[in-house]
Amino acid sequence: MKARIALIDDDRDTLKLLSNFFENLDYTTFLYEDALKAFEDISNAKLNCDVIVTDFSLPNISGIEFTKRMKSLGNQIPIILITANRKVEVAVEAIHAGAYDFVVKPIHFPQLLVSVERALHLARVEQDNQTLKTVVKLQEGTTSLEGVIGKSPGIKHALDLARRVSQSSSNVLISGESGTGKEIIAKTIHILGPRKKFPFIAINCASIPENLLESELFGHAKGSFTGASEKKVGLFEEADAGTLFLDEIGDLNLSLQAKLLRVLQERKIKRIGENQYRPIRARIVCATHKNLREEVEKKNFREDLFFRLNVIPIWIPPLRERKEDIIPLAEFFLNKFSALNNIRGKFFSNDCLEALIKHPWKGNVRELENSIERALVLAEKDRIESDDVIPIDQADTRETSTENAFDFSRISQSRLLSVEELINKYISYALEINQGVKEKTAKDLQIDRKTLYRRLKEMEH
Amino acid sequence: MSFSNQVPHEMKVVYIQRRLSDFAECSKAIATGDYSFLEKVGHQVKGNAESFGFDALSPIGIALETAAKEKNIEEIKKAVHDFGTAVANIQKTEL
Numbered sequence A: 001m002k003a004r005i006a007l008i009d010d011d012r013d014t015l016k017l018l019s020n021f022f023e024n025l026d027y028t029t030f031l032y033e034d035a036l037k038a039f040e041d042i043s044n045a046k047l048n049c050d051v052i053v054t055d056f057s058l059p060n061i062s063g064i065e066f067t068k069r070m071k072s073l074g075n076q077i078p079i080i081l082i083t084a085n086r087k088v089e090v091a092v093e094a095i096h097a098g099a100y101d102f103v104v105k106p107i108h109f110p111q112l113l114v115s116v117e118r119a120l121h122l123a124r125v126e127q128d129n130q131t132l133k134t135v136v137k138l139q140e141g142t143t144s145l146e147g148v149i150g151k152s153p154g155i156k157h158a159l160d161l162a163r164r165v166s167q168s169s170s171n172v173l174i175s176g177e178s179g180t181g182k183e184i185i186a187k188t189i190h191i192l193g194p195r196k197k198f199p200f201i202a203i204n205c206a207s208i209p210e211n212l213l214e215s216e217l218f219g220h221a222k223g224s225f226t227g228a229s230e231k232k233v234g235l236f237e238e239a240d241a242g243t244l245f246l247d248e249i250g251d252l253n254l255s256l257q258a259k260l261l262r263v264l265q266e267r268k269i270k271r272i273g274e275n276q277y278r279p280i281r282a283r284i285v286c287a288t289h290k291n292l293r294e295e296v297e298k299k300n301f302r303e304d305l306f307f308r309l310n311v312i313p314i315w316i317p318p319l320r321e322r323k324e325d326i327i328p329l330a331e332f333f334l335n336k337f338s339a340l341n342n343i344r345g346k347f348f349s350n351d352c353l354e355a356l357i358k359h360p361w362k363g364n365v366r367e368l369e370n371s372i373e374r375a376l377v378l379a380e381k382d383r384i385e386s387d388d389v390i391p392i393d394q395a396d397t398r399e400t401s402t403e404n405a406f407d408f409s410r411i412s413q414s415r416l417l418s419v420e421e422l423i424n425k426y427i428s429y430a431l432e433i434n435q436g437v438k439e440k441t442a443k444d445l446q447i448d449r450k451t452l453y454r455r456l457k458e459m460e461h
Numbered sequence B: 001m002s003f004s005n006q007v008p009h010e011m012k013v014v015y016i017q018r019r020l021s022d023f024a025e026c027s028k029a030i031a032t033g034d035y036s037f038l039e040k041v042g043h044q045v046k047g048n049a050e051s052f053g054f055d056a057l058s059p060i061g062i063a064l065e066t067a068a069k070e071k072n073i074e075e076i077k078k079a080v081h082d083f084g085t086a087v088a089n090i091q092k093t094e095l
């Protein structure tokens, strides 16, 4: 499924450069020197694309004007504006016109790519939200839900909690590494409860510029600041009696933390630039990959807010700590993508299954899902082998990783490790668990940081 | 790593060839007093040179655009001269 990008720029050289860049990455591009023409093609359904990248200053209608017209049609295609102007007001104007993001010239391609991929991801998440409703069904008498796979105690416990809290309105805080399934659990809570008739709205607090997040959440009155040319209903209101999922809540700045706390206490909000309070009905579910308790200690996160959010904590363990889920998930994704791609008869070799279990899956279920989708499409034979799923270059890190894994039974009995060696091994293991964060590692191991640094230095030799 | 390091060579070549023809047109525009053409060339170079990895051209584009806006013929001549020199230099040494 190639993504389709419309590119709009009156400068033909830039247009060619953009198109060359994206075509090389296997996107399909459609080029326009005139935004008006692009607008016509899209509104007449002559052009069907997934994301639009447009220049800001254009001859007929500007990039902003184009964005406004698209939004006034109710068009949902994400638009990314490229501007030569670094002023904040321009950015604010762009976002308030309804642009998904803006990128400053000279074009920094990796940054543009990140923005495009995020926009595509967002569009997909919104689609998933619609399809998920048909997938997640409660199976009577069990805690397992179709569509959320797993038999490990960790995931069963999370699902069980999700099912029970779905009937209440308490605040829920879901934590776990990226890709472990926080969002899918949040949706499950939504769908199993009485709120399922109302919207499920997800917003990633880390991916939106801080100054814009507030008006996203709270909305604003017309003319309340430069660029606020229309009034805007915030997400607290838009979620209605549904669920507002605040992802990466650990990245919320302190001033918004204070505002969120008030919302949770008073269950009412004020749009920016208004004096009138409006009641809210939405349930708030938050998620984070950070350890919020620690963020509280470091004074990055308000303690009072933490307690208020953490009424019902749900923790999803990383996939490497619930290896019994790997095969069921792998089979599930194999079936899902086989059906989606009209592929029949593919299966995993025994070696492959073993390799799947051994792999550390640092990107958790998301990484597993992506690997299987790719393997399915790329594998030439019906039997999928381990190197179809886990590329050779990653298989090397897999070796060192399992090597690192702290498992006494793996230590060679013919040559026992010295205590020194064991300490070093354990330190590497702890460091890996903490994703390389030395401070946290030192703290967990109850040694001081200097000792840790010295050890690590020694280990290099 | 920025994409400008990876801009395909042939795209860079075409880009510079087009700037050379811009340069020729600019010289004509000076003679006819076509300030809006000069401004347009300056504006475009300002906007796209760095994306192609030719950072040195971008200040020249700015200078040309500004001078053309002000109809300052001395500054225009200087900017166009710098532009031609820089483009020729890139063609000789970088491509």
Ligand SMILES: Nc1ncnc2c1ncn2[C@@H]1O[C@H](COP(=O)(O)OP(=O)(O)O)[C@@H](O)[C@H]1O
Residues within 6 Å of the ligand: A147, A148, A149, A150, A155, A176, A177, A178, A179, A180, A181, A182, A183, A184, A185, A329, A365, A366, A369
């Ligand atoms: N237990 C599960 N069963 C089925 N799919 C899952 C499960 N956990 C995660 N996924 C899938 O893995 C991907 C990442 O999950 P997501 O909920 O977005 O993770 P997170 O929000 O923690 O980063 C999604 O495509 C999701 O559908």
Ligand SMILES: [Mg+2]
Residues within 6 Å of the ligand: A179, A182, A183, A247
């Ligand atoms: Mg997520």
